[in-house]
Amino acid sequence: MQKDFHYYATYCAAFIAGFSHDESLQICYCAQLVDVCSRTFLQGIKGPDEAATTQLQLELMEARTDLIGLQDITRIWSSFHFLPYDLYAEKKKCSKVYLQKYRLICGPNGALVSKTVELAKDRGPEAAGIAMHVLADTWAHRYFAGTPSLVINNTNYHFYEHMDSGERRKISFRHSRSVPDDTENSIYTNSIYQGSENSVMNLGHGRAGHLPDYSYIHYSYLPAWANYEEYEKDNPTEYMKAFTQMIHALKYLRSDCPAFLLDHYDTEAIAEYRGLIDEILRKRQMDACEDWKCFGEKLSGQTIPDFDSEVYKKEYLEAKEGLLDKFIHAAMRQKSMVTEEIHRSGSFLAGRIKK
Amino acid sequence: MSKSQKSKQIIGALLMLLCSFLMFWNADIGYALVAGILSTSLLIYALRKLIFYFTMARHMVGGGSVLITGIILLDFGVFTMNMASLPKFYVVLYLLALNALSSVVSFLRAVENRRNGGVKWRWDYAHSLINLVLAGLSVFFLRSTTMLVYLYSIQSIYLAFTQIIRTIRPSSVQLQSY
Numbered sequence: 001m002q003k004d005f006h007y008y009a010t011y012c013a014a015f016i017a018g019f020s021h022d023e024s025l026q027i028c029y030c031a032q033l034v035d036v037c038s039r040t041f042l043q044g045i046k047g048p049d050e051a052a053t054t055q056l057q058l059e060l061m062e063a064r065t066d067l068i069g070l071q072d073i074t075r076i077w078s079s080f081h082f083l084p085y086d087l088y089a090e091k092k093k094c095s096k097v098y099l100q101k102y103r104l105i106c107g108p109n110g111a112l113v114s115k116t117v118e119l120a121k122d123r124g125p126e127a128a129g130i131a132m133h134v135l136a137d138t139w140a141h142r143y144f145a146g147t148p149s150l151v152i153n154n155t156n157y158h159f160y161e162h163m164d165s166g167e168r169r170k171i172s173f174r175h176s177r178s179v180p181d182d183t184e185n186s187i188y189t190n191s192i193y194q195g196s197e198n199s200v201m202n203l204g205h206g207r208a209g210h211l212p213d214y215s216y217i218h219y220s221y222l223p224a225w226a227n228y229e230e231y232e233k234d235n236p237t238e239y240m241k242a243f244t245q246m247i248h249a250l251k252y253l254r255s256d257c258p259a260f261l262l263d264h265y266d267t268e269a270i271a272e273y274r275g276l277i278d279e280i281l282r283k284r285q286m287d288a289c290e291d292w293k294c295f296g297e298k299l300s301g302q303t304i305p306d307f308d309s310e311v312y313k314k315e316y317l318e319a320k321e322g323l324l325d326k327f328i329h330a331a332m333r334q335k336s337m338v339t340e341e342i343h344r345s346g347s348f349l350a351g352r353i354k355k
Numbered sequence: 356m357s358k359s360q361k362s363k364q365i366i367g368a369l370l371m372l373l374c375s376f377l378m379f380w381n382a383d384i385g386y387a388l389v390a391g392i393l394s395t396s397l398l399i400y401a402l403r404k405l406i407f408y409f410t411m412a413r414h415m416v417g418g419g420s421v422l423i424t425g426i427i428l429l430d431f432g433v434f435t436m437n438m439a440s441l442p443k444f445y446v447v448l449y450l451l452a453l454n455a456l457s458s459v460v461s462f463l464r465a466v467e468n469r470r471n472g473g474v475k476w477r478w479d480y481a482h483s484l485i486n487l488v489l490a491g492l493s494v495f496f497l498r499s500t501t502m503l504v505y506l507y508s509i510q511s512i513y514l515a516f517t518q519i520i521r522t523i524r525p526s527s528v529q530l531q532s533y
Binding site: 062064066091094095097098150151154156175195197222223224225226227228 | 414415417468
C-alpha cells in the first residue's frame with residue numbers, strides 16, 4: 001500500500017476506533033514511517049541498522065544476493081511488508097527450498113497477523129502503527145512473497161483488468177520508470193524480467209508494478225506458483241476489509257474489545273461512512289491522499305499535517321528518546337518475532353536473530 | 356549491479372581480452388582455448404538451468420522455457436566440445452555464427468526495449484549492428500582461415516570493452532517500490 005492508506009486511511013481508522021486526534025496522528029505517522037525507515041534513514045539519526053523496516057532502491061541494488069544477503073532482505077520484507085500467510089503450508093512433490101519460499105507467500109488472516117497485533121498490545125501508538133502497516137499490507141500484497149524469488153513472484157503477459165462496464169481489458173506493462181502509469185489505457189510499469197532466481201528484481205510485487213497498491217483496480221492474473229490457475233484481486237473490496245479489520249485491531253489495542261479475531265471486520269463502525277470510503281477506494285487515481293485527508297479532517301474536525309520524516313529526528317539525536325526510539329524498539333520486536341517464527345518452521349530463508 | 360557482480364563481469368571481460376590477444380599471437384592455441392572455455396561455460400550454465408528447473412522452476416508458470424533453454428544450451432555445449440576434432444576453419448566459423456546469433460538476440464531485445472519505453476535502445480541497436488557487421492565480414496573472408504581468426508579476435512576485443520563499459524557506467528534505477 002501507499003502513503004494514502006498507510007498514513008491518511010490509518011488516521012481515519014484510528015479515529016473511528018476511538019483514539020484521539022493526537023494519538024491517531026502518532027499511530028498513522030508510525031504506520032507510514034515503516035516505508036521510510038531504511039538503513040540510510042537510521043544512519044542519519046545514528047540509530048541501529050537492525051531496526052530497518054524497509055530498503056531503498058539503491059540499497060537493494062547494492063545488496064548481496066548470497067545467503068547472508070538474501071536472509072537480510074527476507075527478514076525486512078517478510079516482517080513488515082509481506083507477512084507470510086501460512087508458514088506450515090503443504091505442497092506435494094517439491095524441493096525443500098521451493099517449499100520454504102512457497103511458505104513465505106503473503107496473505108491476510110494468517111496466524112502471524114494475530115501475533116503481530118498481540119505484540120503491539122499495551123506498547124503504545126508506535127507499535128500500533130507498525131502493526132497497522134503490516135496488517136494493511138497483508139491485503140494489498142497477498143500472493144507475493146517478501147523474498148527474491150522468480151518462481152514465486154514472477155508474472156507474465158496474462159494480466160486483465162475488470163472494468164466497471166463488465167469489460168475485461170488487457171493490461172500492458174513497460175519498464176520505463178520516467179513515464180507515469182497510464183491508468184486510462186491500462187499501461188503500467190513493472191520491473192524487468194530477470195531469469196536469476198534470487199535477483200532483487202524478483203522481490204515482492206515488482207513484476208506486477210504498482211498494481212497491488214492502487215485501491216481502485218480489480219484485476220486477474222496467473223501467479224507464478226498457482227499452476228496456471230487464474231487469481232482475482234479485487235482491491236476496492238479487499239482494501240475495505242483491510243480498513244475495517246484495522247478498526248477492529250485498533251479497538252482491541254485500546255482494550256475496547258476482548259480479543260483480536262481473524263476474519264473479523266468492524267463494518268458497524270463505518271456504517272455511516274461506507275459510501276464515502278467506497279467512493280475513495282474506487283476512484284480511478286494513483287494517489288488518494290487528498291481524498292483520505294479530507295475524510296480524516298471531516299471526521300476529527302482537525303488538520304492532519306503532511307507526513308514529514310524530519311519531525312522527530314532532532315529529539316532522537318539529542319536524547320535517544322521519544323517517538324523514534326519507541327518505534328525502533330517496536331520494529332526490532334516485530335522483526336525478531338517474524339524471523340523466529342520463520343526459523344521455527346524449519347526455514348533458513350530469514351536466518352536467526354541474535355538474542 | 357552489486358560489487359561482486361561487477362567483479363565477475365570485469366574478470367570475464369579480461370579473460371576475453373586475453374584469449375583474443377592469444378588468438379592474434381598463436382591462432383591454434385587461441386581458438387582451442389576459446390572453444391574450450393566456451394563449451395565449459397555452456398555446459399555449466401546448461402546444467403545450472405536444468406537443476407534449477409527440476410528443483411524449482413517446474414512449479415512455475417512458464418517454467419518450461421527454463422527446461423528448453425537448458426536443453427538447447429546443453430546441446431550447444433556438447434557440440435562445441437566435440438568441435439575440437441574438426442579443422443580450425445569450421446571451429447572459427449561456428450564461433451562467428453554464435454556471435455552473430457547473439458547479435459540478433461541483442462537486436463530483438465533493443466526493439467523490445469524501444470517499444471517498452473526503455474532509454475538505452477540506441478546503444479543496444481548500435482552494439483548489435485556492429486556485431487552483425489563484423490560477423491557479416493566473415494562471409495567475405497571465408498577463404499582465409501587466418502582472417503576469420505582475426506575477425507573473431509577483433510569481435511571478442513570489442514565485446515570485452517563494451518562489457519567493461521557497461522559494468523562501470525552508472526546505471527539507471529529500474530526497481531519498483533514494493
